[in-house]
Amino acid sequence: MMNTRYGSLSGSLSPPSKLTKSRSRREPSGVFTLFQPAQIQQFKEAFSLVDQDGDGMVTEADLKSIFSSLGITPSRHMMDSLLNARPGGEIADPHDKGVNFTMFLTMMGEHLLELDxxxxxxxxxxxxxxxxxxxxxxxxxxxxxxxxxxxxxxxxxxxxxxxxxxxxxxxxxxxxxxxxxxxxxxxxxxxxxxxxx
The missing domain is CATH 1.10.238.10 (EF-hand)
Structure with missing residues (x-):
């Protein structure tokens, strides 16, 4: 049930080719099948609250803005851990500019499935x-x-x-x-x- 775990989504250790990267951007993620449409909508609303500039990516500027509106001053370590988190525990590619909605949804799914x-x-x-x-x-x-x-x-x-x-x-x-x-x-x-x- 809810305590089911699933393994790493990281795949092989070799870097993906340009074709693989391109295809992964076009093909829908299987993570969308883990949730009901109403749940996905709620996650979209949460994501859009954090994505302050509405560009489809949660970046450092977005996080600083949302934390500031909550009266929180995040540490550098907190910012790095939030921005470098990736589905399956992967480390972010240095060229990545943030977390997109599919990544966000996958990470939420991983955390929810870890609950007892x-x-x-x-x-x-x-x-x-x-x-x-x-x-x-x-x-x-x-x-x-x-x-x-x-x-x-x-x-x-x-x-x-x-x-x-x-x-x-x-x-x-x-x-x-x-x-x-x-x-x-x-x-x-x-x-x-x-x-x-």
Whole structure:
């Protein structure tokens, strides 16, 4: 699931030819298939906020401008690490002028895929579990799921809360739910792909 890792995108150690560089600029990146269109749009909006001059590249000037507007004075080390970061951990080519949107999206995908989904889910639920009991009130959970972030509709919330993880006192046992979710995801990942006909 979310804790899936994928290897380096760096390819071979030899420098790419002009034909390879040209082709890589024209062909769409597979990273766009990792996200839903709405997510890509959100990343585009975030990228355009950082790309202050709107030239399609996040450069040192863009970063300085955005940090300045936030009241932050970045160190030289911070600027270098942001500008030299590349998908798959590659070091930037000295001739590169910044990070384009495809690179940005790839780096975001790498960071998101590195997250531990189980731990993130537990931490999210723990925010509502004041007594650290492993369960939260269904009504409070319903309120948050319907009003905050990626809002769920009432039917989706009902399916979640009317299942076997809700007790008679109206509490949702999120620790057990996350355990079962993890087992289901691990089983799904271990299944061989269906045979092609």
């Amino acid at each position: 989904g189980e731990q993130d889910l537990l931490e999210a639920f723990e925010c509502f579990d004041e007594n650290d009991e492993g369960k939260v009130k269904c009504e409070e959970l319903r309120k948050w799921l319907s009003e905050v972030g990626d809002r769920m509709d009432n039917q989706e919330i009902d399916r979640l809360l009317k299942g076997p993880f809700t007790d008679r006192q109206g509490y949702f046992n999120y620790r057990e739910w996350v355990k079962v979710l993890r087992v289901n995801v691990e089983e799904e990942e271990q299944k061989p792909p269906p045979a092609k006909r």
